Amino acid sequence: MHYIIMDLEWNYAYAHKLKGFINEIIEIGAVKLNEELEIVDTFSSFIKVQIGKKLKGKVKRITNITAQDLESGKPFTQALAEFRHWVGEGDCLTLTWGDGDIRVLIDNYKYLNGISFIPFLKKYADLQAFFHKAHKLPTTTQIGLSTAAEKLEIDVSAFDIHRALGDSLLSAEIFSKSFDAELLEELTLDCDQKFYDRLSFKAYIISRLDDPDIKSEAMYCVCKICKIRAEQVDEWAYKNKYFHSEFHCKECGTDYEVRIRFKKHFDKVTVHKRYRTKVAPDESAQDDALASREVGEAPEAPANI
Numbered sequence: 205m206h207y208i209i210m211d212l213e214w215n216y217a218y219a220h221k222l223k224g225f226i227n228e229i230i231e232i233g234a235v236k237l238n239e240e241l242e243i244v245d246t247f248s249s250f251i252k253v254q255i256g257k258k259l260k261g262k263v264k265r266i267t268n269i270t271a272q273d274l275e276s277g278k279p280f281t282q283a284l285a286e287f288r289h290w291v292g293e294g295d296c297l298t299l300t301w302g303d304g305d306i307r308v309l310i311d312n313y314k315y316l317n318g319i320s321f322i323p324f325l326k327k328y329a330d331l332q333a334f335f336h337k338a339h340k341l342p343t344t345t346q347i348g349l350s351t352a353a354e355k356l357e358i359d360v361s362a363f364d365i366h367r368a369l370g371d372s373l374l375s376a377e378i379f380s381k382s383f384d385a386e387l388l389e390e391l392t393l394d395c396d397q398k399f400y401d402r403l404s405f406k407a408y409i410i411s412r413l414d415d416p417d418i419k420s421e422a423m424y425c426v427c428k429i430c431k432i433r434a435e436q437v438d439e440w441a442y443k444n445k446y447f448h449s450e451f452h453c454k455e456c457g458t459d460y461e462v463r464i465r466f467k468k469h470f471d472k473v474t475v476h477k478r479y480r481t482k483v484a485p486d487e488s489a490q491d492d493a494l495a496s497r498e499v500g501e502a503p504e505a506p507a508n509i
């Protein structure tokens with residue numbers, strides 16, 4: 205069993221076939237770790253651009269990759285065939301920092317090879333989600349690779365960051381330092397049809413009250429003063445991504461404006477609720493954000509919001 209920790213650099217390119225933009229991969233880097241988490245091999249290759257005409261300024265600035273570098277690169281199909289060979293046939297788990305690279309890789313395979321799956325991918329885990337869980341960080345924000353490294357007191361200057369191999373090596377270091385076999389198993393996904401369906405699912409805000417994914421049990425208001433449920437005095441109305449209604453506490457007379465938003469992900473619905481006090485007996489109007497919480501089945505992988 206090996207761990208493949210992969211990172212990609214992309215360029216934003218106009219794709220005529222799509223009549224829209226695509227993130228075209230320009231570099232692939234990866235580290236292979238054995239079960240003892242030792243580095244046994246590395247992979248690094250530039251990929252010649254085929255879709256975009258030239259490198260975007262921002263990409264050049266961040267990565268220091270030049271047009272000459274890419275000229276020395278291989279076409280996507282060849283580079284990825286070599287990568288697949290390097291990964292090998294044995295049992296392996298691929299990890300990337302966030303699932304963005306996997307989404308981009310699928311898009312590139314579709315556009316350039318006409319296939320909608322990743323041939324070398326058997327099992328996958330999101331290293332960013334793993335890091336969040338391993339260090340009990342909130343899932344509401346997504347931490348970057350450098351910040352994660354700082355938290356572990358890893359000297360980032362020793363790595364060629366924002367380059368595919370450099371970021372892979374840094375990711376591997378973070379992975380080793382945060383390793384937890386049980387948690388990793390929990391986050392490991394088989395790359396079956398459901399895996400691809402999940403990745404292609406676009407999260408959306410639910411706007412209809414009769415949508416079966418609406419969690420009506422979340423549509424209440426508890427008086428902040430009396431800690432009892434307030435009475436709903438108005439119908440729910442949808443506006444600007446939120447359902448709005450008004451509540452009244454019979455006990456203390458406080459009126460509340462309640463806003464609630466439901467976001468549908470592949471296998472969960474997230475609920476975000478806000479209360480605003482309209483008339484408070486001893487305090488001026490205030491707006492309290494209640495922490496977002498998840499309702500429904502626990503996800504096997506975090507959804508990108």
Ligand SMILES: [Zn+2]
Nearest residue numbers: 427430453456
């Ligand atoms: Zn009250």
